[in-house]
Amino acid sequence: xxxxNKILIKNTTIxxxxxxxxxxxxxxxxxxxxxxxxxxxxxxxxxxxxxxxxFPGIIDGQVHFxxxxxxxxxxxxxxxxxxxxxxxxxxIDMPNTIxxxxxxxxxxxxxxIASQKSLANYSFxxxxxxxxxxxxxxxxxxxxxxxxxxxxxxxKKGNLLADSPEKMEKLFANCQSIIAIHSEKxxxxxxxxxxxxxxxxxxxxxxxxxxxxxxxxxxxxxxxxIEIAKKHKARFHVLHLTTEAETHLFQxxxxxxxxxxxxxxxxxxxxxxxxxYDQLGMLIKWNPAIKTEKDRKGLFKALLDDRxxxxxxxxxxxxxxEKQQTYFKSMSGxxxxxxxxxxxxxxxxxxLISLEKxxxxxxxxxxxxxxxxxxxxIKEGYYADLTLxxxxxxxxxxxxxxxxxxxxxxxxxxxxxTEVKQTFVNGNLVYDxxxxxxxxxxxxxxxxxx
Ligand SMILES: NC(=O)N[C@@H](CC(=O)O)C(=O)O
Numbered sequence: 001x002x003x004x005n006k007i008l009i010k011n012t013t014i015x016x017x018x019x020x021x022x023x024x025x026x027x028x029x030x031x032x033x034x035x036x037x038x039x040x041x042x043x044x045x046x047x048x049x050x051x052x053x054x055f056p057g058i059i060d061g062q063v064h065f066x067x068x069x070x071x072x073x074x075x076x077x078x079x080x081x082x083x084x085x086x087x088x089x090x091x092i093d094m095p096n097t098i099x100x101x102x103x104x105x106x107x108x109x110x111x112x113i114a115s116q117k118s119l120a121n122y123s124f125x126x127x128x129x130x131x132x133x134x135x136x137x138x139x140x141x142x143x144x145x146x147x148x149x150x151x152x153x154x155x156k157k158g159n160l161l162a163d164s165p166e167k168m169e170k171l172f173a174n175c176q177s178i179i180a181i182h183s184e185k186x187x188x189x190x191x192x193x194x195x196x197x198x199x200x201x202x203x204x205x206x207x208x209x210x211x212x213x214x215x216x217x218x219x220x221x222x223x224x225x226i227e228i229a230k231k232h233k234a235r236f237h238v239l240h241l242t243t244e245a246e247t248h249l250f251q252x253x254x255x256x257x258x259x260x261x262x263x264x265x266x267x268x269x270x271x272x273x274x275x276x277y278d279q280l281g282m283l284i285k286w287n288p289a290i291k292t293e294k295d296r297k298g299l300f301k302a303l304l305d306d307r308x309x310x311x312x313x314x315x316x317x318x319x320x321x322e323k324q325q326t327y328f329k330s331m332s333g334x335x336x337x338x339x340x341x342x343x344x345x346x347x348x349x350x351x352l353i354s355l356e357k358x359x360x361x362x363x364x365x366x367x368x369x370x371x372x373x374x375x376x377x378i379k380e381g382y383y384a385d386l387t388l389x390x391x392x393x394x395x396x397x398x399x400x401x402x403x404x405x406x407x408x409x410x411x412x413x414x415x416x417x418t419e420v421k422q423t424f425v426n427g428n429l430v431y432d433x434x435x436x437x438x439x440x441x442x443x444x445x446x447x448x449x450x
Pocket of ligand 1: 064096150151182285286287288314316317332333334
């Protein structure tokens with residue numbers, strides 16, 4: 001019997017569906033074949049999981065891997081490599097590449113590039129910018145996991161939220177797939193920008209970013225969009241929530257499977273707050289902005305009480321040169337995908353969140369929310385996307401251990417107590433204690449959309 005493709009993880013603590021269970025996991029080819037007490041009588045490739053924790057692979061519901069067209073910042077190879085080192089086995093990438101992903105041709109081109117270089121599993125949002133709504137609502141929704149305006153709202157002519165509530169209404173009334181929106185009101189931002197520019201010129205300090213891209217702008221945009229979505233019974237998802245006030249717009253009294261309106265928080269909005277601008281400046285300039293400590297705590301609370309459904313990264317790399325500019329020139333966004341699980345596990349170490357909750361928000365819920373087929377859980381018959389973590393293995397982020405093409409992180413100098421030791425994607429051991437197996441590429445994520 002040929003056991004080359006069989007891997008047995010022995011004696012590991014499995015975190016799945018609200019429980020921690022010590023067991024063995026047998027992987028055959030792509031899938032989890034068996035979970036239980038399994039003898040190694042057939043000489044499978046053996047991995048000792050003693051003292052380690054086995055997570056379902058992290059599914060990051062929002063990244064910008066910059067491929068095609070912006071590959072000086074990152075590409076589907078470099079950023080997916082950083083992802084698997086951080087325990088992320090699947091990701092959904094945003095449409096603000098060059099070209100922007102506004103039709104099926106560019107979408108298919110991106111699938112092709114990913115099939116040649118992504119080490120993790122992948123899926124893509126179709127971009128919706130206000131100009132292609134008529135096309136989007138006619139398209140076969142089996143072709144894309146969702147539609148999104150994220151990163152496209154800069155374009156005035158195609159702006160969805162600021163200038164065209166009627167266009168948004170049309171989209172929500174007719175689109176059959178998940179609509180994932182970057183929720184900030186452009187009019188509020190523009191008025192604030194003008195006022196601060198008058199006072200400070202170009203030299204606006206980074207700490208004013210959350211006052212320019214203000215809590216008010218986020219709340220008003222989210223409130224209006226939710227009203228329109230409810231009116232049309234649309235399947236609506238608010239990306240990267242940043243304010244305590246917005247969390248009260250979401251429900252926690254029905255299961256995720258039944259929710260029409262959902263939301264997420266990105267790791268940096270849980271990790272940083274306005275107290276960090278003095279030290280990190282433009283490096284933590286993100287859109288929507290990192291806001292107050294009160295907002296950070298409010299987001300954490302809403303995550304724990306299930307008003308917030310997912311944790312994502314909004315991994316958005318730019319070169320250091322693109323970041324270290326005066327306020328208006330400095331690009332918004334920063335890389336995070338390599339350290340999202342580490343950050344959440346630090347919160348676990350501080351007693352702020354359980355391992356089960358981390359798995360729910362980073363693994364189970366993304367799979368449920370985007371209707372992914374056989375991913376996000378440690379279950380027999382599911383894809384063997386798995387992450388083995390040592391919860392007692394301290395290390396520090398520095399330039400040498402960063403894998404991003406842009407070569408920097410706002411977390412440099414941060415010490416973590418936990419370390420991803422091994423990552424399996426579709427049953428392949430792709431990351432093993434600092435070493436990569438680059439012969440095995442990820443697959444397109446299968447999903448059902450209606
Ligand atoms: N999140 C960010 O600050 N930046 C994103 C675009 C976006 O989502 O606004 C980027 O692509 O750089």
